[in-house]
Amino acid sequence: MSNDTEVDMKDVELNEVEQEKQPMTEGEAGNNYAISPVSEKNGIVKVKIPEEESKFTGLTKEELMKVAGTTGWVKVRWALLILFWLGWLGMLAGAIAIIIQAPRCKPLPEMNWWNYGPLYQIGDVNSFTESSKLIGVAEKVQALDELKMKGLIIGPIHVSNADEPEKLKLTEIAEEAGDLTQFQEVIKAAHKRGISVVLDLTPNYKGKEPWFADAVSTVVKLESALVHWLKEDVDGFLFYGVEKVSTAAPTLWEDVRVLIHNQTESEGKTKKVLIGVTDQSSPDDIVAVLNKTGVDLLLTGALRSISALDVANTVDRLYSAYSQTRLAWNIGGRIAGHLASLVGLAKVKLNQLLLLTLPGTPVFNYGDEIGLQDEVTKNPIMVWGDSKQNMTEGETTTFRKFFKSVSEKRSKERSLQHGEYLPLFNSTSAMAYVRSWDQNERYLIALNWHLTETVTLQLKHAEIPEHATVVFSTTDDKDGNVLNLAQLEVKPEQDA
Numbered sequence: 001m002s003n004d005t006e007v008d009m010k011d012v013e014l015n016e017v018e019q020e021k022q023p024m025t026e027g028e029a030g031n032n033y034a035i036s037p038v039s040e041k042n043g044i045v046k047v048k049i050p051e052e053e054s055k056f057t058g059l060t061k062e063e064l065m066k067v068a069g070t071t072g073w074v075k076v077r078w079a080l081l082i083l084f085w086l087g088w089l090g091m092l093a094g095a096i097a098i099i100i101q102a103p104r105c106k107p108l109p110e111m112n113w114w115n116y117g118p119l120y121q122i123g124d125v126n127s128f129t130e131s132s133k134l135i136g137v138a139e140k141v142q143a144l145d146e147l148k149m150k151g152l153i154i155g156p157i158h159v160s161n162a163d164e165p166e167k168l169k170l171t172e173i174a175e176e177a178g179d180l181t182q183f184q185e186v187i188k189a190a191h192k193r194g195i196s197v198v199l200d201l202t203p204n205y206k207g208k209e210p211w212f213a214d215a216v217s218t219v220v221k222l223e224s225a226l227v228h229w230l231k232e233d234v235d236g237f238l239f240y241g242v243e244k245v246s247t248a249a250p251t252l253w254e255d256v257r258v259l260i261h262n263q264t265e266s267e268g269k270t271k272k273v274l275i276g277v278t279d280q281s282s283p284d285d286i287v288a289v290l291n292k293t294g295v296d297l298l299l300t301g302a303l304r305s306i307s308a309l310d311v312a313n314t315v316d317r318l319y320s321a322y323s324q325t326r327l328a329w330n331i332g333g334r335i336a337g338h339l340a341s342l343v344g345l346a347k348v349k350l351n352q353l354l355l356l357t358l359p360g361t362p363v364f365n366y367g368d369e370i371g372l373q374d375e376v377t378k379n380p381i382m383v384w385g386d387s388k389q390n391m392t393e394g395e396t397t398t399f400r401k402f403f404k405s406v407s408e409k410r411s412k413e414r415s416l417q418h419g420e421y422l423p424l425f426n427s428t429s430a431m432a433y434v435r436s437w438d439q440n441e442r443y444l445i446a447l448n449w450h451l452t453e454t455v456t457l458q459l460k461h462a463e464i465p466e467h468a469t470v471v472f473s474t475t476d477d478k479d480g481n482v483l484n485l486a487q488l489e490v491k492p493e494q495d496a
């Protein structure tokens with residue numbers, strides 16, 4: 001075979017079997033070969049063998065059709081088809097069974113915009129905005145949005161002289177507060193960020209009593225004023241002394257209530273809220289005012305008690321009497337003053353947490369988020385950045401940071417927004433409860449009002465685990481610490 005011929009070859013090693021060989025004789029070797037002494041040994045020979053070409057020829061179309069039509073193949077195809085559908089139906093049945101057996105989510109309660117977050121009361125717009133009137137409120141809306149506020153309660157800002165009903169102008173904004181254009185800017189800025197605006201329309205807000213002596217004539221004026229402000233896209237109204245006016249002019253007050261509640265959510269407008277304020281503080285008196293006035297929310301003095309036991313009993317009584325969508329919680333207010341002045345700076349965080357975690361709507365006076373205190377009047381100047389007041393920058397930052405973190409948590413967690421309320425412990429100085437909703441994260445709140453003593457709570461209940469992780473604390477308990485609930489230590493003026 002010539003070396004130039006291009007033929008595919010493959011190497012094959014032939015291992016000869018060891019066998020005894022005899023030396024070749026001279027005759028056998030022939031004349032042209034020499035006898036080599038190594039020829040007596042076995043060896044390896046490499047032989048080049050041409051690779052045979054092989055081809056696979058499939059069945060023709062006619063042959064395939066002939067085979068496919070045989071009885072055996074028909075049965076096989078039917079068997080595979082039946083197995084496929086049986087498997088598919090089996091998976092479908094399994095998925096349905098999983099869905100049926102899985103725990104169902106609890107239906108969400110019907111809620112209104114004022115149930116989703118804190119409301120923020122600004123009684124004196126100039127104290128809040130450093131004398132820049134209503135336009136200053138519009139400029140501060142972003143800061144309030146960062147605190148997850150869902151509504152602003154502004155005013156009163158209408159024209160009124162103390163105890164002079166003839167000078168009452170419910171549809172006209174007082175010059176010291178600003179003008180209609182500025183108020184429209186407030187509404188526009190707030191609505192842009194999903195914050196509603198409630199107008200305090202208490203008639204005789206500069207006098208000793210919230211309503212003038214002739215309540216009937218005042219309510220008549222009030223109805224036309226409500227229509228005016230509703231056209232300006234106001235989201236609700238607040239009135240002080242609601243139990244007094246509903247007693248003095250029950251029919252007219254009912255007309256007011258119906259006028260506000262008949263507003264619908266058509267054309268993009270939200271439901272309107274009617275908020276009342278009363279001096280009553282006992283649970284039974286609060287229930288009576290709620291029933292008589294028909295307001296959506298009622299601000300009271302119920303939580304101003306220094307006894308944790310009184311606070312716990314009030315919450316239990318009102319929670320058992322009403323849906324939490326009708327409950328509102330406040331400590332301060334336009335007339336009552338600021339949180340820090342009512343409870344003391346040491347208890348500001350404790351009460352912030354209390355208000356933000358109770359079942360219902362929390363309502364704060366402006367500056368409560370930073371521990372602002374009353375001075376000569378109940379309308380101290382708000383602290384903004386480098387404002388000068390009897391507070392250090394560290395204090396305001398600490399209070400605001402804590403408030404913001406809890407408010408943000410409330411805005412995200414269903415257990416805190418509308419979860420069930422389960423009391424676990426209460427005494428004259430301590431209180432503990434759980435907020436939970438369906439399969440969502442549960443939150444246990446433990447509060448100690450005592451000034452000097454640590455309280456050890458032995459909390460055991462079927463609805464709570466043996467251990468819990470710290471989310472918020474007013475002292476040195478770091479977030480993420482795991483605590484034993486059977487021996488839960490709560491330090492003085494602490495919450496966790």
